[in-house]
Amino acid sequence: MNVHFIAIGGAAMHNLALALHNKGYQVTGSDDEIFEPSKSRLDAKGLLPEAFGWFPEKINSSLDAIVLGMHAKADNLELLKAQELGLKIYSYPEFLYEQSKHKTRVVIGGSHGKTTITSMILHVLHYHDRDVDYMVGAQLEGFDVMVKLTEHNDFMVLEGDEYLSSPIDRRPKFHLYKPNIALLSGIAWDHINVFPTYENYVKQFSIFVDSIVSGGSINYNEEDAEVKRVVEASQNTIRKIAYHTPEYTVDNGQTLLDTPVGALPIEVFGKHNLNNLAGAKWICQHMGIDEDDFYEAIATFKGASKRLEKIAESKNSVAYKDFAHSPSKVEATTNAVKEQYENRTLIACLELHTYSSLNAEFLKEYKGALDAADVAVVFYSPHAVEIKKLEKVSHEQIANAFERDDLIIYTNPDDFKNFLFSQNFDDKALLLMSSGNYGGLDLDAVRGVIG
Structure with missing residues (x-):
């Protein structure tokens, strides 16, 4: 495929561009400014635009798809040209769904904890040499990219962000993934420039739960009253599996997780991270990792970038x-x-x-x-x-x-x-x-x- 990115320099967008390049696609892009580390990473793969700015002449009928980033505006010259030519225009999440529609999609949603939980899952899978496609919102130790796409992997693990999809698609990103397996970690009002009332914000999570594929499942944090209410109120025909913070102790600056085989020293700490860990364990079990293997791997997890x-x-x-x-x-x-x-x-x-x-x-x-x-x-x-x-x-x-x-x-x-x-x-x-x-x-x- 020949794919052009409008606003290729964003943290999410440049990672998707790199993933498609690694998959063998022909990738081009434009942006009016690109900062590090996106600039160097794109340059290393020959994907950095020769000049910054918007160039309608880059848009032509040979393009199979346009991926439109949030940084672009609705009157972007390249976007207007693509619309004029009737080209297929995807938002970032739409394109990820297109790449994973024949896979089992695992989507981690929540106002907080989603990056950490997604990172924990990927760490455990990587530790046990289980190869999956993924998209995560932080750079992880042992991973070269934040987005990986293949033709052969069975699973796609997606961090489900509730922010808007694109300048011309005002739906939250996580409404577009249609998960087979989902998790909801917490609901706390955020993004008030987009969701001006608490009720409107919470409604987005109800839509997310209802978007889970019929016969699918959701693991949810039962200690969050709003999460519990939203999930249990859904009429969607899915399995609903609650999780809660596991028992743990702190001894002289070391957190010890209670497990069936004794106290396990772990690198992360704090009740919220232990709660995240419980959710990650459930998802890993859905993906074929048994409890003992999960504990062995999670003991070496040091946390997601920029998180504690x-x-x-x-x-x-x-x-x-x-x-x-x-x-x-x-x-x-x-x-x-x-x-x-x-x-x-x-x-x-x-x-x-x-x-x-x-x-x-x-x-x-x-x-x-x-x-x-x-x-x-x-x-x-x-x-x-x-x-x-x-x-x-x-x-x-x-x-x-x-x-x-x-x-x-x-x-x-x-x-x-x-x-x-x-x-x-x-x-x-x-x-x-x-x-x-x-x-x-x-x-x-x-x-x-x-x-």
Whole structure:
């Protein structure tokens, strides 16, 4: 096939382009800007556009398919030319379904935990040399690409994102995969720029459950009341199998998972990650991995990229960074680090960076999210608020939202850095939570003060 990508440089899009190239397809693409690591990875395979921009002359009737990325706009010149020529235009998830429609599709959905659960499943399968097609939203240790497509594999494991499919297809991505085997980890309001009410957001998960192929199955986190309600209310003719957090203990900074053959030391920690592990175990069993083999493999799982990633450690101090930004993720991550290092002072720093987190009304969702921290710090950039064209948020609004009198708030990157580097980190745990970089924080410098 001859496939052209409009907005080839995105994290998801460039991985799909690489997967098709590896499969033997003819791949071309365009974008108005491409950053690292996408740029180098595309260049290494000869897929980097010669010039940045949109070029309608690239679009012609010899193309078998167009894959349209979210970064493009509905009036994109290449898109308009493709529509004029009547070419087949796919969104990213539509094309993944097209590539996997004759396979058993395993889809992991949820507001939180889906990347980690998908990563756990792939780690276990890889450990036992089980080859599957997949799409995951993080770079995994031992995997060269985030998307793999073949003609011969029986299974396709997909991380099911609830965000929109393309500029001209406003359906959530996970509505398009039609899973045979599904999992739902949790529901907590997010993406308020797309789903302005909680009820509208929850409805997307009901549609997901109803999209499971008749006779298929769903594993669901019964500890999440909304997940339990949504799954059990569905009239879809599928098997519904609940899971819950397994028993575990923490001993001197080491998490031990209770198993039928005794306590198993594992690399990941926190109640939310143990809950994720329980879900991953069920899915692996559906895919032919027995319980003992799962435990053997999961003991070596170190976590998904940017999820509770240890960046520095010394004899009596440790630092983690995490992608957490939504209220439920922030709370779960903060609780996890405090539980793992209960005898150390926890300094938890959160950057409010996303559209949702900088919305004055949505801020109220953060109530209690940092309660487990001994020292709680929030950083946000007023400039980011301006760029996103949101109403200004004040110190007072943030302080009121978190309901914590001793909350430390910074809006100047230098002030935040001065605070951080003035700390004595003896007997402390540092947690940095953000989908941004705190206005240019040097993580090597953080490593220097910790280790």
